[in-house]
Amino acid sequence: MKGGGGLSRRLPMTGTRRDTGLSARVRVLVRQRDGYACAGCGTSIIGRPHSIYPRRTGGMRATSWPGAYLASNLVVLCGAATSPGGCSLACEQRDPLMHARGLWLWSTEDPAAVPVLRHGSTGPEWLLPDGAIAYEEPTGRGQPRQGRPEADPKQRTSRALGRRK
Numbered sequence: 083m084k085g086g087g088g089l090s091r092r093l094p095m096t097g098t099r100r101d102t103g104l105s106a107r108v109r110v111l112v113r114q115r116d117g118y119a120c121a122g123c124g125t126s127i128i129g130r131p132h133s134i135y136p137r138r139t140g141g142m143r144a145t146s147w148p149g150a151y152l153a154s155n156l157v158v159l160c161g162a163a164t165s166p167g168g169c170s171l172a173c174e175q176r177d178p179l180m181h182a183r184g185l186w187l188w189s190t191e192d193p194a195a196v197p198v199l200r201h202g203s204t205g206p207e208w209l210l211p212d213g214a215i216a217y218e219e220p221t222g223r224g225q226p227r228q229g230r231p232e233a234d235p236k237q238r239t240s241r242a243l244g245r246r247k
């Protein structure tokens with residue numbers, strides 16, 4: 083046996099990509115949840131290049147956020163973030179339509195709170211951290227919901243005050 087711990091040595095990674103925070107278990111979970119099809123265009127991903135795409139902040143910058151590799155933040159998209167013609171690249175380039183469908187999010191948005199509109203779905207779907215799907219907005223615990231989720235007077239005020247000084 084060579085001297086024990088080996089902590090200073092580089093551990094062998096399963097791949098050379100940087101998405102090492104994404105476990106094989108979660109990959110399988112997300113593929114199953116999305117029916118082995120691209121959430122953007124419905125293309126089958128079986129035998130085709132695809133990404134398990136972190137919605138918030140996008141593929142390359144995802145690791146800076148601790149919730150990046152929860153199923154709530156991940157969708158199956160065709161193609162790769164660096165190859166042309168797929169939905170991964172569209173999200174990587176911040177396509178406004180893909181954003182409107184919740185497939186990628188700004189870093190200020192909460193993936194668990196913003197529903198996705200996947201290809202072929204009839205309505206908004208909230209992706210849950212455990213890989214399940216909710217068809218109604220999940221209510222945050224200890225946070226009673228009022229009738230109108232968007233009516234937050236504080237936000238409007240701060241926006242109005244946010245003008246140039």
Ligand SMILES: [Zn+2]
Nearest residue numbers: 120123160169
């Ligand atoms: Zn696609």
